[in-house]
Amino acid sequence: MSAFDPLALIDACYAAALEPETRSGAWSDALDGIADAVGARGGVIVSHDPVRTAQTLASGRIADVNLDYGVGGWWQHDTRIRLGRARGIMRPGTVTVDEMYLTAEEKRADPFFQHFIERHRLGNLCAYVGADPMDRYTLSFSAPRDVRKGPFEGAEIERLGLVGPHVIRAFRLTALVGDLRRETEGLTSALERMRAGLIVLDPRGRIRLVSPAAERLATGYLILRTGAVPAAAEPIEGGRFDRFLSDVLPEQTWPRQDRLLLRRRGGGRPLYVEALPLRGDDPLPAAGAGLGGGVILLLRDLLAPATRPIEPLLEQLGLTRAEARVAALVGRGAAPREVADQLAVGESTVRSQLKAVYGKLAIRRQSELAVFITRLDSL
Template sequence: MPPYHKVATGVVWVAFQFNHEAVRPFLPDGVLLTESSVGILGIYQAHTGFGLAPYTRGMVGISVNGQPGTDVPEGMLVLADIIDEPGASRLRRLYSGNTFVGSARTWQDGALLRGTASVGDEEWLRATIRPGGDKRRDMCGVDTFLGVTEAGLVAYADSNVSDLEDAEIISVEITDAAPAIMQAMRPTGFVFGLHAARVSSIWSEPRVVGNSAVGDAAQMFLGIVEDAGRAAAIVRQDGTLIATNSSGRQLLGIRARPGEQLLGGTVAERQALGAALRHSVARTGPRVSDPIALARSGGGHLVAYVLPLEHGEHSADAALVLMTDPHGPERRDAGQLLQLFGLTGAEARLAALVGTGVAPRAAAAELSITEHTARSTMKTIYDKLGIRKQSELGHLVARLQHF
């Protein structure tokens, strides 16, 4: 049983634009595309490891709403896999039901790196890249992947360390021999290419986030907050609960059922919570509300912060409420929660450092990136967060550290 470890080599990894309408019929309910959703095609071989390895693999997936990752602000839904045995049977059962038994390989062709993935005698996937960008060694990340299995919609973490370099995309082809679910992913434009000479990664045990192939967007979103160690609830403007995660239920006790009122025993507490919910839903308040003290049914208080719910079916009438025990840890890593605002994992780590007063040059050195990359990334971070100054970022990070 997982966790499973692998060392992948000769990795071809390309991100591309695709026709969203062509892909929607293949998405499980509760999994949503966003304007920034990209397609991913990966081909590699993993000759060492345990659990699934040794194996070769080709895959296609898309970034979807609900589960942030390192390279994109969303998680990655794997639509289809090509992998050889004995790994194929385990992959199909645990991680990805759309798994086809086949083989994959990548090879150097002069300055180019080529990759193919085949089933039988027919090639389904082809990709060619030209590596040549800055090499970034020992890059660390935790990516969230989704898949549909007989158990339902599952999520799992891929904790990885890799040596990466940017690559020019020469060509990406999903052939006519591939099934419809892959053909729907045919690229309409390229976003970025990467070459990883070596990736060491561990796949966690999959966690069911939907009781069937039909997922629940709210529970999926709360699941990633749970993974960050935070108590959270999705709450309507009138203060009634839509859903809570496990940590939230522990804090709220018997009042954690959907349809119940979120805590707020006094008139002042209810007014403060109600105002924060209304401003958050209307997008007229701060990205994170002032802290709100709420009485607990068993005595004592918890502290709540209200944030806009950016995606999903409840984004127009509900907000995300993060809760904490005031007697718990005083400071936390803000990096994971910054991803809730649409930052990638890499952007969130940089923002967390700069937001605590670390200069961009020092932050770049700590993250093993160039100062130029750090400063250009900070511009993207400010745009995504809707802020203009480092002091505003510091204010946001300070609040997130106390969740």
């Protein structure tokens, strides 16, 4: 049993919660660290919601056990869960050990222990039972130990009981962060379909966030610098745009003039700019916390040729959302470097996604992709 630093173990769990995927190495390391502290082989989180019980999260050391338990279907035969429900043992806030479920003699006669536990050379198990704050189903963080070790001791049980609540909270936080990221991606996708850009201003009009689409649309129309107030690129539009900002900032009566058409420096079609109030409690994670109110500037090129979004069609053909976006842009003539700049990713990432596109669509070269995308655009 290794040295016990509860704050470090708890911090590792919450750090892992911010990873975009629950299968990340950060989670595996966090669970293994707790397992070391209680003398176990590894750690695993199991939901007792029958719909999600097979979707377990385990540390790398017991990945084979976890695969057999979930994909192999052994979770449906877990005697501990069955007896825990029947006897009311698995109450939120409880730390359990095998002795609370079965005697050693009962284990030797139980099919789950004989055919699953013994095959993986597992011994006693200690678990913290928590409640899912969203749907009230119970979850457990379990630490199985090697078959060569005896029962868990008092200090080990106390340690798992101390960090267990944080493991459950961090695991749920992982799911919530994932949902939030998907909502943000959905907003970004919707803005792209609208051919719209987004600029977030703080209450004093200073730029906090500029979306990639807004950067493209603002070229020649606005001068944008993070931390500074935006300004019109065309000098004769400067006074009109400044008055527009003055009207829409929170300190002023809302609204006076909340939209305008801005002329481009050097000529060209106008850019539509609309201001939307941002309340201090609005959830806009990409803009950062603590804005205390502000303004969102929505930019749109209303006169741009309408292009039906084909990304949903490409996703139905097996591409991911990112691959579909790359396929559409490259197929319409953009070079990988231009796509990388437009999507704010590395060129190597674009080329890797493009390679995946070719494989999934059975395409060998960019000219074939151009023909394919042209056909989809013409539907």
